[in-house]
Amino acid sequence: MNFRIPLFDLNYGRVEDGAVLKTLHSKWISMGPNTKRLEKEFASFLNVKNSVAVTNCTAALHLALKVLGIGEGDEVIVPSLTFVATVNSVRYVNAMPVFADITSVDNFSIDPVDIEKKITPKTKAIIVMHYGGFACDMDAIMKLAKRYNLSVIEDAAHSPNSDFKGKKLGTIGVIGCFSFFSNKNITCAEGGMIVTNDDALAEKARLLRSHGMTSLSYDRARGHSADYDVLELGYNYRIDDIRAALALVQLKKLEGDTIKRKKLREYYLEELAKMNTIIIPYKDNKFGSSNYIFPIVLKNSDFKKRDKVRQKLAKAGIQTSVHYPAAHRFTIYNELSTTLEKTDYVSDNVITLPLYYSLKKKQIREIAEKLNRYLKEDKNEKD
Numbered sequence: 001m002n003f004r005i006p007l008f009d010l011n012y013g014r015v016e017d018g019a020v021l022k023t024l025h026s027k028w029i030s031m032g033p034n035t036k037r038l039e040k041e042f043a044s045f046l047n048v049k050n051s052v053a054v055t056n057c058t059a060a061l062h063l064a065l066k067v068l069g070i071g072e073g074d075e076v077i078v079p080s081l082t083f084v085a086t087v088n089s090v091r092y093v094n095a096m097p098v099f100a101d102i103t104s105v106d107n108f109s110i111d112p113v114d115i116e117k118k119i120t121p122k123t124k125a126i127i128v129m130h131y132g133g134f135a136c137d138m139d140a141i142m143k144l145a146k147r148y149n150l151s152v153i154e155d156a157a158h159s160p161n162s163d164f165k166g167k168k169l170g171t172i173g174v175i176g177c178f179s180f181f182s183n184k185n186i187t188c189a190e191g192g193m194i195v196t197n198d199d200a201l202a203e204k205a206r207l208l209r210s211h212g213m214t215s216l217s218y219d220r221a222r223g224h225s226a227d228y229d230v231l232e233l234g235y236n237y238r239i240d241d242i243r244a245a246l247a248l249v250q251l252k253k254l255e256g257d258t259i260k261r262k263k264l265r266e267y268y269l270e271e272l273a274k275m276n277t278i279i280i281p282y283k284d285n286k287f288g289s290s291n292y293i294f295p296i297v298l299k300n301s302d303f304k305k306r307d308k309v310r311q312k313l314a315k316a317g318i319q320t321s322v323h324y325p326a327a328h329r330f331t332i333y334n335e336l337s338t339t340l341e342k343t344d345y346v347s348d349n350v351i352t353l354p355l356y357y358s359l360k361k362k363q364i365r366e367i368a369e370k371l372n373r374y375l376k377e378d379k380n381e382k383d
């Protein structure tokens, strides 16, 4: 189906075209100089010591857990209102994900109070996810981490230009993981980044990114005779220089993209202000947000009503989505039989409205007007 107003649109132009062609013509298309430059510029943008580019954020999360030595018998506390990759990554290292609820129906961030309830002697780490680019309560979470000696991994897939009290998200925990998937704020189709201030962890991630193979210079320094050695069971999680070229251009556009998205969010807030049938999460957010998505939650609703409203919007040419179907309710996590009341309500009643660089105010007015109308119709049909 072709939507008049899509959920997301790429912020791509001639500069991206040129960057790709230049890389193709250079004849070096796999990981190389562009990747190095991307890592350098991304680290300096975030003001973090190390960054390691990888093939996607899922690989970044896997490597993060791996380099922290998390494995069999360990537990990792995770949100459920997230993309399933956050949770799956824990299973890749044979550890157990333990779900924690969100803070409230208007704050989708993982709840520090529920995190503390879920800590056991087996808990080794917490993965937080900064939903939509809005910061989790990192003061409370880092305090817990310190008290119980846990590592904090930030799934910063939504938040490449967000902060918490002036600190860029992704740089507060021990490791931050970013995504450059096609609908993210920075995109190169598929891509990801690991950032950390810990040199040893970065070194290890670099090694595991490419088969656990030592580099030539590293090899020489250690006096090996062979061309390379393999130190650990690594993976092929390399990005390529065509994608790195795209990500470099997108990184340069990020600040402008963030400013525009902030304005569009403010416009949504104005247009939706009078609607008492919905909740707008993070309304009082005080920190810088990349505004990856614009979610709303229907009041006094259930998934049937939500789906009906979404269908009407779709018929009117407006694409919406659901961020997210709760991970703990998927078949593979059913056996953990977790109940998360607030996550369940949001998962059943959230609607993600369109938000992207080239979205127009006029389109936001139309979305708000239609949403209001369809919710009123639903009420009248019931009365």
Ligand SMILES: *Cc1c(COP(=O)(O)O)cnc(C)c1O
Residues within 6 Å of the ligand: 055, 056, 057, 058, 059, 082, 083, 085, 086, 129, 155, 157, 158, 178, 179, 180, 181, 190, 191, 192
């Ligand atoms: C997109 C996303 C991921 C996965 O990123 P990929 O780069 O597609 O692997 C992980 N976590 C969250 C919260 C995401 O939104």
